[in-house]
Amino acid sequence: MRPRIVIRYVGMVLIINAIALLIAAAVSLYYGDSSFSTLLYSSLISASFGFFPLIFVPAVSHLTNDEGILIVISSWILISLIGALPFVLWGGEFTFTNAWFESVSGFTTTGSSILNNIEALPMGLLFWRSLTHWLGGLGIIIFVLSLLPSMGMSGLVLIRNEMSPLARNNFRANAKNTLRILLIVYVGLTVLETVALKICGMSVFDAVTHSFATIATGGFSTKNLSIAHFNSVAVESVIMVFMIFSGIHFGILFMTLIGSKLILFKSTVVHYYVAALLIGTFISAYDIYGHYSSSWWEALRFASFQVISLGTSTGFANADSSVWPALSKVILMFFALQCACAGSTSGGIKVDRFVLLWKDIIRQLRLLRHPNAIIPVRLDGEKIEDSVVSQSVLYIVVYLTVIFAASTVLIALGVEVVPSISGTIATMGNVGPGLSYVGSTGNFSQIPDAGKWILTGTMLLGRLEIYGLLIFLLPKSWIPRNTTNAIYK
Amino acid sequence: MVLRIKILSGFFILALMLSIAGFWSIKELRSIGTSVQNLLDENYKSINSAKVMLEALEREDSGILLLMLGKWEEGRKIISAGDSLFQLGYNIASSNITIENEKSYIEEISKDYFLYKQTWERPIVGTDREGNITWYFDKPHKQFMSVKESVNKLMNLNDKTMFDTASELQNRANRAVMPGIVAIIAAVIFSLIFTYFINYFMISPIVKITNSVTAFVTEGKNYNVEIESKDEISRLSDSIRTLCEFVKTAERKN
Secondary structure: OOOOHHHHHHHHHHHHHHHHHHHHHHHHHHHHHOOHHHHHHHHHHHHHHHHHHHHHHOOOOOOHHHHHHHHHHHHHHHHHHHHHHHHHHHHHOOOOOHHHHHHHHHHHHOOOOOOOHHOOOOOHHHHHHHHHHHHHOOOOHHHHHHOOOHHHHHHHHHHHHOOOHHHHHOOOOOOOHHHHHHHHHHHHHHHHHHHHHHOOOOOHHHHHHHHHHHHHHOOOOOOHHHHHOOOOHHHHHHHHHHHHOOOHHHHHHHHHHHOOOHHHHHHHHHHHHHHHHHHHHHHHHHHEEEOEEEHHHHHHHHEEEHHHHHHHHOOOOOOOOHHOHHHHHHHHHHHHHHOOOOOOOOOOOOOHHHHHHEEEEHHHHHHHHHHOOOOOOOOEEEEEOHHHHHHHHHHHHHHHHHHHHHHHHHHHOOHHHHHHHHHHHHHHOOOOOOOHHHHOOOOOOOOOHHHHHHHHHHHHHHHHHHHHHHHHHHHHHHHOOOOOOOOOO | HHHHHHHHHHHHHHHHHHHHHHHHHHHHHHHHHHHHHHHHHHHHHHHHHHHHHHHHHHHHHHHHHHHOOOOOEEEEEEHHHHHHHHHHHHHHHHHHOOOOHHHHHHHHHHHHHHHHHHHHHOOOOOOOOOOOHHHHHHHHHHHHHHHHHHEEEEEEEEHHHHHHHHHHHHHHHHHHHHHHHHHHHHHHHHHHHHHHHHHHHHHHHHHHHHHHHHHHHHHHHOOOOOOOOOHHHHHHHHHHHHHHHHHHHHHHOO
């Protein structure tokens, strides 16, 4: 382990963070609000910590896997810390814990908030909140790598540690092209949604900020009532369409859009993803019809938006689903656990792992009837290695164990059962809203400070797919090893 | 990059972080001072003027009641004093418009007071209004309540603004303190990183070079120091390596 190399690469991430803060400061200056100096100073701090290592530490052409993991984890923690600075410096409802919560929630695209009055924030800070989603949505390291010139093998190590193992499956291109595809789809979807929302009557500011939050499947709105504030079917429809797209593997979207392959329509994962959303919508609509909505149309409108919002880990709201009947709440929590496809900006366990789990269950049932048979798990005609299947099943088990452990601690801290469990599920899946007072129209301000720190831990665990952060916490990762073979450029 | 720039950049960044934080804290503290002054000058002044107007209105109401009892001289004296006091309060309030919509509140007071004044400007003593309690409740008292309400509205507006400004002061105080705290923490972390770099890229290589040169001189060991950075230290190391090789070649020749 070479700490100086880790500092150098984390510095690059901080430079991108500084540029983003500077853009937010420019927005603040344009609107003449009170957050300009806080954003500018935070940008300066981020830039100072970013540029300084570049002056001292020469570039390397190779990184070890441990260094890659440490760079990725340190980057996420440090950008969240520096991302919290504008909030802390501005004050208002932001104590240090609250600012940290808001920042981690932004970068991990969770979208949970501690704010009781979002609309009291100045425009610059509202823009920064949304921008944290957009930077974190693609993965901050992926973002940096796609903007910087090729870093050779070092870049590959970082991509390997940043991207979900399942996500890499559908990228048939090399590393540089993979990054290019990701960036094109990401920026393209953001621009398209911004234009569509503007046409639907949103202001440019709201259109941009809500596009950032949708494409990153984040969920921060600039309004206290989230999307319900706009009370517009057109706005909700546009956001729903883009939430669904943002939940699909970007590689599949890109190949379908350029017309080279129509795997979007052939992919088993996408079929399951869409079918699950449709079934969830219809059951919820049936459940709330007559109780919480006066017409079928209204029931479908609310149910489809809430199911898609949680099923893609976005977390926007057009209704208060925390008062819905129990069946609808269970469905919403299922989607908050499952979320969307690997290779998208979504969080949660991911549809791909659920598909593999179902297929493995079927295989095990068939093996009971034919104990000597060799039955591989197949996905879209391709045989999936047993190790991949068992890793996915293990991931689900570990994921649920973390939720159980974190919920138990929250309950021990005095938080009620429903907000504890639903809040943990929502933060671990980077979804945002849970149930009860942490529901779609509520917030996390009532959670005690210790609980907020635990929930930010689950946000990071969910975003980094658990293992990365766990390895980071092992003391072994920090012991320097002899890496004299590393080649300096 | 040359050593001088590397070292100077570290100190420059530290100085920049601290000085900007200091400048910002001073600016926020000054703005707190300005806000407190505004609070006193603007809102408190308007609230006081509203209180003066309310006192004047009460006096005028008493004057009207005296006129209705037939006490012309006392009544007119009290009304006249009340009117002067009201004008004084009104003039202060109208020359101290600092809040959005405050002007419309002042205009409402002016309009209502004009109507109120009409009720007691005409003679009361010796007319059918003397002792006429129905007329009092229908006309002057109704109008008196109307002006009073308008003045109260102005006072409430200034009260609310005063409260908001006081709450904002808490935020300002936070904004004055936080840059200092953030700058100190950032400067400490930055200093640690700076020290680590200085130690790793400057002191440690110099120690290595010294040890290797000593080993070369005393034990005849080869000079073998690898320097990561591309600066004066790496050039010094290369020069010493060349020198050592030169010395060794010269020794072999001798």
